Amino acid sequence: MSKKYIITICDGTGCIQKDNAAIRKILEQQLKEHNLTNDVRVNLSGCLGMCDKGPIVVINPGYTIYGNVTTNDIPEIVEEHIVKGKPLARLAIQEDHLYNRFFRIFGDAKFFGKQMRIALRNCGIIDPENIDDYLSLRGYEALAKVLTDMTPKQVIEEVKLSGLRGRGGAGFPTGVKWQITARAGSPNSPRSASDEKYVICNADEGDPGAFMDRSAIEGDPHTVLEGMIIGGYAIGAKQGIVYIRAEYPLAVRRLEKAIADAREHGFLGKNILGSDFSFDIDIRLGAGAFVCGEETALIRSIEGGRGMPRPRPPYPSVEGLFGKPTLINNVETWANIPVVILDSGKWFSTVGTERSKGTKVFALAGMVVNTGLIEVPMGTTLREIIYDIGGGIPNNKEFKAVQTGGPSGGCLPAKYLDTPVDYESLAKAGSIMGSGGMIVIDHDSCMVDIAKYFLEFTQNESCGKCTPCREGTKRMLDILIKITEGKGEMYDIENLERLGNMIKKASLCGLGQSAPNPVLSTILNFREEYEEHVKDKKCRAGVCKQLLTYEITDKCVGCGACKKVCPVVAITGTTKAKHIIDQNKCIKCGACFSKCKFDAIIKK
Amino acid sequence: MAKPTDIIKKKRAEAVSRIIGKGYLSSKRVYVGMATCEIAAGSKEVMEVFKNAVTKGGLTDVYLSQKGCAGRCNLEPTVEVIEVGKNPVRYGKINPEKAQQIIDKHLKKGEVIKEWVID
Incomplete structure (x- = not known):
């Protein structure tokens, strides 16, 4: 033996x-x-x-x-x-099953206990640069199964049965999208231009603080490729393209290696695995514009144009890249496909909630003990994610809000902690699922400031094609700056709401349609903070500099340290006597506050 | 002609034997996290220490591999040691000096360095 x-x-x-x-x-x-x-x-x-x-x-x-x-x-x-x-x-x-391989290696540590890994099933387990590691864990078996036993129609039916929805954030049923793309271009379709079709993987991850797609590609590039090849087979495409940002050099390198290895093994190229199906994948690098994550802008960028969106319909499924039917899905969606095929769509549909099936990857960040990349079944509550997996708020501080969906999403206060994570529940609570950013906020953060931060980002990234987004976000930002500087009026809050709703309705693409969300949701849930900024000229978190006052208390021993660091000579006082800050001169830089050894300076 | 499912079965078996050929059945396996975030936290230097120990330092019966991000962002770089007959040990926040100690204590003498273990 x-x-x-x-x-x-x-x-x-x-x-x-x-x-x-x-x-x-x-x-x-x-x-x-x-x-x-x-x-x-x-x-x-x-x-x-x-x-x-x-x-x-x-x-x-x-x-x-x-x-x-x-x-x-x-x-x-x-x-x-x-x-x-x-x-x-x-x-x-x-x-x-392909899922949950994680437990085999990592055991039941609290961080992993509530997680369920489908898309990230191999991340952190295999060597991403070695195709053998992927093969040993049933890699490309789903592709072989599809090529041996399933017709393209059956593949689409399986994906439909799974209930998988787009993980880029919008949540469109993946199977339906595949079906539309498969039918487009056929003789029965109104737009039967040619039989050429494309498959695109959207890896243009742009949300601040989000790193789901990067980690997925860096940890297990082959699963994304396998998903795309199966997609190509299902809709009848010959060419796939991964659109990934140039800021992810390691992910790009690993993807390049994975594509080369897959070609060598005959998973890409002519007559894949001896079948009559041929398919290849190329990489296109994005220059890092946020708007290029929007599908029509992304397609424009691949075509060599300037990344700007166009009105839909026609949707890319019907008229996409170079005018051909194009199937475009997010990295995480593709990574789920091999599991749907091997573990069956029926099994996949048992995970999650009634309308949101499977799992979702989140980049858990902000004021939480265990920041990290997590994958949980749909329907897990925000409380479970933040307290059980995330380990709660550091330094025993109190939870204030959680921001989901990045610059397109909203902030949810503590009363929504028991909201299950799925497309509908999050939308109902006033935020969105988004692509998976999740930022936990404690009481040291000012909600107006956070709204301003996200709006600054979207305003910067607005491509400028349509007026509501280009001008509207700029005006909203002006108002927010005014409020954080203590110059706001009560009508400013109403103007923000009016302007925000108008931008949402009138903008051309998803960027503009969602840009006001951080502002609108913070006004909805933290209106009192906006009013404090306007009426009392106070920022309760002590973040908005212009609204702060620094004062020296009786604890002052007159050491003079603060006087020395003050850049504008606003502090006066003789040695061994209490010093005083001249509020008219003070620029609120905080230098004295951090210098004082006796806690004699307070921030109000 | 062979069916794709048969081809993949063969390929899988070949892949497994290649992995075993690279020393997968060694009594200890060491994995260093090497995603962008981990590299930024210093995992490349940590990997170098292990690589050197295997190639020059006389560390034998060890299978060394990189891996992607397991999601423990705040504890990176992470190093995982899987030993025959024992529960896997995961170390967090490892630097080159700590890596050397893992080699000296854990890999050579079998002493787990408890204070760095992630639970």
Whole structure:
């Protein structure tokens, strides 16, 4: 017998309780008896997430999972599986799912406990630059299955059945999009220009603080490629394009290597895996304009034009790249496809909520203990994400709001913490799902300032094609600056609302239509903060500089340190006597505040 | 002609044997996180330390590999050690000096450095 095996015994709490130690003992005895100790390795793993079927024993290669194993079963497993090389059907659990491989490696640490990894199933596990690692974890098997057993129509039906929706943020049903693109250009379609079609992967991730797509491509580029090839087969395209920003050099490099390796193995190119289907993928680099994440602007950019959106319809599914039907999906959407095919659309549709299926990747950032990249089933509440996975707010501070959807999304206050994460619930609460940015805000942040930050970003990135977005966001920003400087009037708040709603309705593309969201949602949920800025000229978080006053209290010992650092000589006082800040001269730079060793200077 | 599913089965088996050929069955496997964020946090230098130990420092029976981002942004760079018969150990916030200590203590003597372990 020459074949080598690795036997992994689950060592999670559940299996320990069911006496996995006895199983290990008997197993090692048995291996010794059969003189197999040199050929078989026994491993322990963290919780595999199948506690109800414990004790669990996994045998690799092959990834055969045995459940409810008793010590009496061990001799049989060794005899049949290891010696004879035949997996034992009686005990094997048919759970060769692609998802949740994570538990095998990382165990049941709190950070991963509530997560479910489908799109990121290999991220942080495999070497992304080695196609063998991907292949060993059932890589490209979904593609082979599609090419062997499924017609393009069946593939589309499977994706429709899964209930997968676009992960770029808008949430359009992916299967329906595939179907429309597949039908476009056919003789029955009104626009039957030619049979040429394109597949595009939108990796132009532009939200500040978002890094889902970058991590997915850097951690597991092949799954995105495999999804795209399957998409190409389903709609009848021959060419795929990944549009990725040039600011992601490592992701681009790994993608290039992945494409080259896939070509070498015959997963790309002519007659893929011996079938009559041919498909290839190229990379186009974006120059980092936020608007190019919008599909029509992205297509314009690939065509060599200036990245500007155009009105829809016609949608890219009908008239896209070079006027041909084009299937455009986000990185995360593509990464889900191999799982939908291999684990079946029916299984996929059991994850998540009624209308939002599967999982969603979030870049958890801001004032939270465990910042990080997470993937949770749809329907997980914001509270679970922020407190259970994120570990809560650092320094025992209090939660104030969570911002989802980046510059297109909104801020939700504490009363929405139990909102389940899905497309409809988040929209109902006044924010959006977006592509997956999630920023936690504590009471040290000023909501007006945050709205200003996001609007500054969208205003900068507005392409200028349509007036509501170009001029409207500029005027909104002017008003916000006015308010944060303490020069606001009460009618400014109403003007912001009026202007915001007008921009939403009248803008050409998603950038303008969503740009006012951060402002509108903060006015809706934190109106009192806006009013304080206007009426009382106060910023309760102490962020808006112009509204601050620094004062020296009786704690002052007259050391003179503050006087020395003040750049505008606003502080006066003699040595060993209390100093005074001249409020008319003070520029609120905060230098004295950070210099004082005696906590004698307060910010109000 | 062979069906695509048969071709992929063969390719998978070949891939597995190539991985094993590279030393996957060593008694210890070490993974260093190498996404942009981890590299920015200094994982390239950490990787160098491990690479040197394997190529020049006489560290044997160790399979060294890079991996993508597992999502623990605040604890990067991360290093993971998987040992035969033991639970995997994940270290966070590793720098070249700490990497050297992981080699000296954990990989050579089997002592887990508890204070750096992520739980």
